[in-house]
Amino acid sequence: MFTAAIAGASGYAGAEIARLLLRHPEVEIGALTASGNAGSPVREVAPNLVPLADRVLAPTTVEELSGHDVVFLALPHGHSAEIAAQLPEETLVVDCGADYRLEDESAWTTFYDTPYAGAWPYGMPELVRSDGSRARDALRGARRIAVPGCYPTAVSLAMAPGLAVGVVAPEDLVIVAASGTSGAGRSVKPHLLGSEVMGSMSPYGVGGAHRHTPEIEQNLGRAAGSATTVSFTPTLAPMPRGILATATGRLADGADPATVRAAWEDTYAAEPCVRLLPEGSWPRTSDVLGSNVVEVQVTVDERVGRVIAVAAVDNLTKGTGGAAVQCMNIALGQDETTGLPLAGLAP
Numbered sequence: 384m385f386t387a388a389i390a391g392a393s394g395y396a397g398a399e400i401a402r403l404l405l406r407h408p409e410v411e412i413g414a415l416t417a418s419g420n421a422g423s424p425v426r427e428v429a430p431n432l433v434p435l436a437d438r439v440l441a442p443t444t445v446e447e448l449s450g451h452d453v454v455f456l457a458l459p460h461g462h463s464a465e466i467a468a469q470l471p472e473e474t475l476v477v478d479c480g481a482d483y484r485l486e487d488e489s490a491w492t493t494f495y496d497t498p499y500a501g502a503w504p505y506g507m508p509e510l511v512r513s514d515g516s517r518a519r520d521a522l523r524g525a526r527r528i529a530v531p532g533c534y535p536t537a538v539s540l541a542m543a544p545g546l547a548v549g550v551v552a553p554e555d556l557v558i559v560a561a562s563g564t565s566g567a568g569r570s571v572k573p574h575l576l577g578s579e580v581m582g583s584m585s586p587y588g589v590g591g592a593h594r595h596t597p598e599i600e601q602n603l604g605r606a607a608g609s610a611t612t613v614s615f616t617p618t619l620a621p622m623p624r625g626i627l628a629t630a631t632g633r634l635a636d637g638a639d640p641a642t643v644r645a646a647w648e649d650t651y652a653a654e655p656c657v658r659l660l661p662e663g664s665w666p667r668t669s670d671v672l673g674s675n676v677v678e679v680q681v682t683v684d685e686r687v688g689r690v691i692a693v694a695a696v697d698n699l700t701k702g703t704g705g706a707a708v709q710c711m712n713i714a715l716g717q718d719e720t721t722g723l724p725l726a727g728l729a730p
């Protein structure tokens with residue numbers, strides 16, 4: 384058995400990790416820490432975590448987090464480095480925040496207002512590179528892992544196969560994605576009040592301003608084997624969980640619908656957490672609710688010569704907490720899907 388602590392267990396991502404670890408046969412849940420909610424019983428902040436109801440949230444300190452095999456950090460950006468630096472090198476630290484996702488310091492300083500912390504192995508196991516290798520390779524035995532952002536998970540897994548195989552041109556990539564409100568965390572934000580969100584969809588971070596833009600470019604650049612820029616527009620949808628991302632790119636010279644289909648099929652044939660749907664079926668957020676699977680579909684709009692790839696993901700499961708547990712499994716040498724739900728809740 385391994386022991387795991389969760390820092391930020393009172394937040395959406397931390398509570399999702401706890402939900403998943405409760406069903407993990409090889410992990411015992413240790414310290415659960417919080418900030419403003421420290422001292423409260425779990426039932427007051429995450430009543431869905433019934434088996435943990437009477438556990439009391441501890442303050443987020445290195446002392447509370449020490450002595451575990453695994454420490455999950457589910458904290459706001461900028462809080463991971465100080466804690467990670469004080470944990471032993473042999474402790475597996477899985478960071479759900481953005482702090483260690485970007486390799487390019489200038490990209491970080493353009494989009495974030497905290498100091499650049501560095502880059503850790505990137506926790507998107509299925510991400511394919513131009514040489515056919517996967518990001519998974521760097522996760523085996525790793526002791527520091529950066530969990531991807533939720534939009535980059537959906538977008539990158541939707542489009543990477545076409546870039547890696549060369550059936551999509553690496554320039555002129557356009558992405559529009561809709562996210563449920565839990566993507567923003569649980570702290571109160573005026574634009575996320577129920578009366579503002581219900582019955583309405585709205586864009587934000589328009590014009591290349593969203594901080595996930597460089598992370599998507601990093602991922603798709605790795606797939607393409609060359610620097611890549613994207614136009615990315617996020618939108619907010621009136622639902623608690625889920626992201627639906629639509630990515631389009633120009634059909635590469637010499638490619639056709641059959642080679643496009645083959646690129647996606649070959650890339651994902653052996654991936655347990657990415658499901659390429661049968662032709663004609665399209666991903667829906669409702670089908671991946673609570674599941675650690677990303678559903679993907681691709682087609683070619685031959686009239687305009689563009690490849691259209693769509694992905695649906697639960698932002699809190701495969702989009703954060705599930706990816707964190709999947710990466711832990713790989714790092715610890717466990718079967719990759721141990722403890723993870725691979726079917727969604729329906730209806």
Ligand SMILES: NC(=O)C1=CN([C@@H]2O[C@H](COP(=O)(O)OP(=O)(O)OC[C@H]3O[C@@H](n4cnc5c(N)ncnc54)[C@H](OP(=O)(O)O)[C@@H]3O)[C@@H](O)[C@H]2O)C=CC1
Nearest residue numbers: 391393394395396417418419420457458479480566568569
């Ligand atoms: N929500 C999502 O879909 C995704 C989230 N992430 C990332 O995961 C991390 C957590 O996100 P999420 O759970 O949504 O956020 P929440 O706002 O829901 O939770 C934040 C957590 O951090 C704690 N916290 C707040 N301020 C501090 C502080 N100054 N020092 C230490 N702890 C603090 C909170 O404690 P308390 O409530 O007790 O004050 C809470 O436990 C973020 O980095 C986020 O970007 C990544 C991918 C997707």
Ligand SMILES: CC(=O)N[C@@H](CCC(=O)OP(=O)(O)O)C(=O)O
Nearest residue numbers: 480481532533534562563566567
């Ligand atoms: C709906 C919503 O607000 N979503 C968040 C994305 C959160 C996420 O994935 O996370 P990181 O903060 O870890 O990068 C946003 O757009 O900022």
